[in-house]
Amino acid sequence: MKNILLLTAILSGTCAFAQEKAKSDTVKTKSIEGITLTKQVFKKQSDRFVYDVAASPVAKGNTTFDLLKQTPLLSTTDDKTLKIAGKNNALIYINGRKTNMDAESLTQFLKNTPAENIQKIEVITVPGSEYQVESSDGIINIVLKKKMSDGLNGNMRMANTQNKYNSSSASFSANYRKGKLGISANLNGGENIQPQSYILRNGTNMVKNESVGDIDDPNKYIGGYINADYQLNENSNLALSWNTSANKSYNSTIDLLNTLTKYDNNGNLISTDFTRSKNRENSRSYNNSLNLNYELKLDSLGSKLNVNAAYLNYKRFQYSDNNTLVPGPLEDFSQHGKKIIQDIPQIINNFSGTVDYIQKFKKDLTFSAGGNFNKTKTDNDSKNYTYSYDENGNQTELKPDFNHFIYDENIYGVYVTLEKKFSDKFSGKIGTRYEITNSIGTADNPQNTNPDMQHQKIVRNYNNFLPYLSFNYVINDKNNISYSFSSRMRRPSFWELNPVRNIITEFNYTQNNPFVKASSTYNQELTYMYKNSYFLILNHSLFKDVITQVPLQRKIVENNIEYQQLAYIRTNFGTKQEMSAMVGVQKSFFKQYLTTNFNIGIQHNINDGTLNTDPTTGQVFDTYVNNTKSTSLIIQTNNTIRLDKKKTWFFGINYFYVDKQQIELGMLKNLMSLDLSIKKNWNDWTFALNVNDVLRTNIVEIEDYQASGNYNFVRNDQYRRGMTLSITYNFGNQKVKKIRDIEAASDDIKNRTR
Template structure:
């Protein structure tokens, strides 16, 4: 009954505020050039006279005509601008009439050079009230890389052991062009690794998402925005390269697009044959023994990713777009594990377990997106509708054999061979609608979304009995999971001279069911939760801004964390899901100060309840251990961050970041009668530096440094890490050809090391991160100096308070 009640509330909310959408003044006009020809699709802006602040914006039609509406036009003026023309402005002097007619004549920018595109270079890092923007397109060491590696370079983002989080806070969710990627763990890494960095325009670290975004992600959202073609004609680029870790690997990618008039068609592909040799080590303590497990893994990861899309503009008001993505991979992993068992009393080796394993897999992803945008009027009112369908089919098989030998190498007589194999099918359907309703006194945004997730897996465990692999029904499992999330949201944005505010409320109704017929386990959950958001921004002047944000968020466990099937590394260790896992919730507060758009000081506070995390359970009876996820307790994070973008020298651009934070974690997971409490301060400092080596800026170098001090990670103390990267890039043949050389993790110090503070176990993993990469890229196509209309095929969304940017599908 709660959800229908919210529908009633939401309808009442819309009804109460609809009267405010009726403007009192109508401003109409025509725009032409010196030959009296209409200037098509010009941008019209109504601004305040005293400070030039923007009230509303609009767009002229193909005949050069426009209409604006607003409740107050006193002390205002209209600015008209269009590509290839000099902007023109007129002050509105007559406010007695409700209908105002204006005529604009634009002069051509005669001094513009034909066939030359002049582009203002964006700073590497930008700060907005609710997010940090990392402009990847200008990052040298990202050339030839992929989205996963670029995320590691993004400010404040941490990627450790397959988990993505923000410094000083907990985990985040990942979106691609504002579409939620409902993947995690290895599947998310696989997806991100298949996206070339050359396709990425920017990465947005949204620490305080407005109500229009999904509430999932305790610490916010990372939105990866890909490039979208904006110029007419046929254009494209191709990149190929060579990557060397412990083994070499070739890679390539290509993009093409054709845009003419109402039609825009584009496609891209990427392919690679990556190989790596990660190593891992675990030390486990038992009452009478110490086990030291060391694994060397030979990884082979070939993949291909294809994408094709089209946009069609029916009229100046409506555009439809379609996008299809195909991803396929067939990874192979070979493990060589040696576990030495020490007798603590004698401090000598009792025995050694030797395990060799080979795992093969294959997976195919198909993603469909249909987008429709209807621009209701020139005031900015618009409706955007998105339909998405994601499907993935995967299968895997793992063979592993273990021999138990004495310290001298002789056999103990204990040996076994096992096999696990299974299939997984994922289907996710979603539809959402967003309605932007700017009025003279405020801006309203309303929306709804429904998503339907169906996930099933069938996994088997079989032991070799000397002649065949016999299935073990007690360690095999079928698991089915369904999740339905229905959302409604509304927000209002208002400016009071120097103060801007936005208030939003999002309601998400969730129904989920996990069922294991093998284990006879079924869990059903149904709940409605409200997620408010509140933003304030005060501009003292052009150089000084203060902002305050509050958001409430949720983190839902995904399918893999719920599946109770055991994924064995060897006979004594495995990883399993927890079908009883519950969502966690967080409250987040941020206070920020920005000076001259270059320096930002930010205070943050986060409290997470019902936090779920991976835990290690040591079986002291049977001498083994396993990993699972559990709701372990409450975590409190608070701290300060400082960001600066400076130019120490004319040819030197530098971005510096510093995070200092304190973590307090309480849990009774390991002992229900005793509360375990852990606290620790920590800090993180990083810098990105670009050096231009010639006056034309066609030869440049980059130096990136990142240091993370020891920090608390739930029950574990995570040790410090350091990463140093260098790169050189040359632009040749009128900047059409680019050659880049990069070296990452030069000293092999970007390691994942931690010690469990409860049971003393130690983890030391290295993902073969040190690499050398050379990439060569070439841009081709037409570069005509034409007048382009703004492309709004579902790519124009609000980015922060009173700030709009374009992004692609």
């Protein structure tokens, strides 16, 4: 059921300083953590912010995800994904390499990696040309401690969460090193029911639709990884990584009561009709990736050659039974009005390779060059069966609709960067990427009455030149200023290209689009820091051909009944600008009894888009216009209070507030959440209790009025208020050296499977 309602996925890229609920295939617990910090806890270096985290009893028993939530410029509002201030997404790197995991496995990794392993966290708000990122994505680089002795260590963790339903999770991880060989492994699993409550309203002053009800999505998941790293000699290493995950979501349900109300020109009620949408879905997904890495150190200055080869296989099978029920003789919705059965599989295969060459010179000069290649094939063989019924509930028609969509894509990329430290105060970096994208999408739909639509071939070939520039100037010991500019592409995810229609109710559906093209993004950022504790960040992002979901409406007459149809169309939608200004502080007070991270900022959105036709079907709707501007206040604060001298008891208070702002779907109303936690460290054990969204205010509401008179309203409650109890045990020799974490060549492709 995760792909049926995609409204909250839109929000994931709209809040600049706090992230909205999105793709719900990842994480579960939320704990707030105190940290003992080094003297310079937060500082600006060349192209990144650095947050130093020393080993301390405060970090003991905490997870990497919890620690990241406390890092300046990072935030989470769904306890599932992380967001960098002013950026659409946060990509996770470990020791300078992108993590070799899909989204779900990555979150489990962060939730089950001990914070004691971390030396520092780097936040790269504007990545350089050497990074394979899209749109305005930023990077979180986790730098692990180097531990030199041989041996075995690891941790076990169990957690139980109670919100509307109860859920549980468990994980086991271990690290082993013997001489030149290092092995790490993780196994995690759990089960939960992801609840949602919806109110959907749309229509005009004469015809109004309302759907109210619940969505329950039960999940059982298991995943893990094995990484092996072998030092061939003093200068070269070979590593092999395998990541796997599986998710089973059977008996997901949508249960909505639909009300169709009609009025005359004078506003008098004509009629009220009721139907019920009862949809049931079974889905399962599998994700496996294999990566081989070779690294060669070329000299003592840090020059090196890095080569990666990877294979990714992703499979998702989705079967849904969507029913529109009408009142029977007893008014009990026992009679079928319409049934739509959907079988929507997706298979993705990807072969990838990357080469990176870094040459360091003695006069603080670094030259980097490299390239990447990605070959991807997606296979989507969708089948729809629509059953119609008469007034007595007898089946009158069966309408099959088959669509076999195959998408082939080849991406070639090369980059060059030059970084120079001109003096102790001034440094700069310049670079560029050149990317070539060739793709062919073929769609076979033999049932289409239009011969031109029975077999379609969509060919896209485009080249992109993507420059990058940054500089950093240290004014004096207390003041630092930096500037960055970058340009990026945002390619559509593979599920966005599959021209499938997902049914919500009889009146509402979502439509994907094989004609979506890549969008362009231009980012600028100016940063000022004072005493490595106080900062000001000014950001501007321009998005062209924005890939988004647009709500289109039109009048429909079916079985002599007129109603207002609402379709969420995936397409390119005009341009958008986001401008933001944020001030913040990261500091400890009262001999580190209180650690606070406080940000407050203003974001200004400018939207400019118009659409009236579904590019996939050619159907014409009423024109939808979004040329509205909005200015929003955003506040985020994380506070940790140490309760005793022995550093064993900690109390946490987190709060965020996002003012209302205009997004593609309409006006997103304000969001806020207050989270509390208490934690106890006892020897190798850690016990934590977390209460999220105490005030139950983290609920999404979107409202839109069009000049044509069309109205659309969405209220989505995902029951964020909940309580989590977790127990963590660390075992073994804590001085074990962590093995190298390797960036997979296919990681940028994995991000598009979500």
